[in-house]
Amino acid sequence: MDYRQLLGTDLRVSALGFGVWTVGTTWWGVKDEALGVRLLQQALDLGVTFFDTADTYASGNAEEILRRALGDRRDEIVIATKFGYDIYNHPERPGQQERPHDWSPQYMRKALEGSLRRLGTDRVDYYQLHNCRLDAIRRDDLWAELERAKDEGLVRAYGTALGPALNERQIEEGVASVEERRAPTQIIYNLLEQVLGEKILPVAEREGVGVMARVPHASGLLEGFMTLDTKFEPGDHRNWRLTTNERRKAWMEDGLKKVDVLRERFLEGRTLGQLAIQWALRSPAMASVLPNIYDEAGLRDYAATFGARPLTDAEFTEIQSLYADNFGLTTNLVGETIR
DSSP states (O other): OOEEEOTTSSOEEESBOEETHHHHSSTTSOOOHHHHHHHHHHHHHTTOOEEEOOTTGGGGHHHHHHHHHHGGGGGGOEEEEEEOBOTTTSOOOSSSOOOOBOOOHHHHHHHHHHHHHHHTOSOEEEEEEETOOHHHHTOHHHHHHHHHHHHTTSEEEEEEEOOSBOOTHHHHHHHHHHHHSOOOEEEEOBTTBOTTHHHHHHHHHHHTOOEEEEOTTGGGTTTSOOOTTOOOOTTOGGGTTOSSHHHHHHHHHHHHHHHHHHHHHHOTTSOHHHHHHHHHTOSTTEEEEEOOOOSHHHHHHHHGGGGSOOOOHHHHHHHHHHHHTGGGOSOOOOOOOBO
């Protein structure tokens, strides 16, 4: 495992993180809590120390499962969680839907107290504004209250997580987080969906502020198992693009053609999933990537990335040239990821 500094903070995190949403909710097909606990424990045994969750995931269950799995090893891990969605006055609805935000300092304190209780800890290592917009990033009283919480030792560092869906609006939000608040930001970023990273990462590198990437495998396309026949259960988050069967087929065909090119040229000494992680970690500002982990095979494959053949400069340049040319395709349906 590699470990990196989350620039702009005193946190050192594993370059492979664990997004607890996959095991703390049922959105990714993991419905057995015992399996979720086991995956979290195995991840730590494999060197993963950075675990990212949120209070809104299953109304706090994704924080509680982290406590149940790793509470007795608290000092070995870096816990990130998120706030902003009002989970107390707006009950969870079926499926993954946004609740109203509350960015008042008072609500931040209430949310922090709830997260500390569910996590069974006395501090949150990294506290994030969850899917915030510019108004929250520029709300001085909220950020002053976050700084007070840090002074009190309740929070070690804080930043932003942008979303939920990939949207070019988030370029401005990410740049504002980095430039105006000097706060790290979490973005959707992968080899097939570079729009945010290509604008935000250069600013982060210049300012010395960290970035984290989620969905580094493009909602499964870069995991290596998807085919045109792949099906998911109703309610599984990976069905998110399925507005119509025609659109699903078009998106899959487009993405799988790109994956075929990658398979032909870049898989010597590494798997497709490992290639995606190596690529996403290329920037010196990138602290950690958060793939969707929902089984032991995937976890072990991703954890083995750091023993695989490294991505060379020439390979990276070739991938970027392919991306700039849309892999020679005339359509581009990759780009609507949710998390």
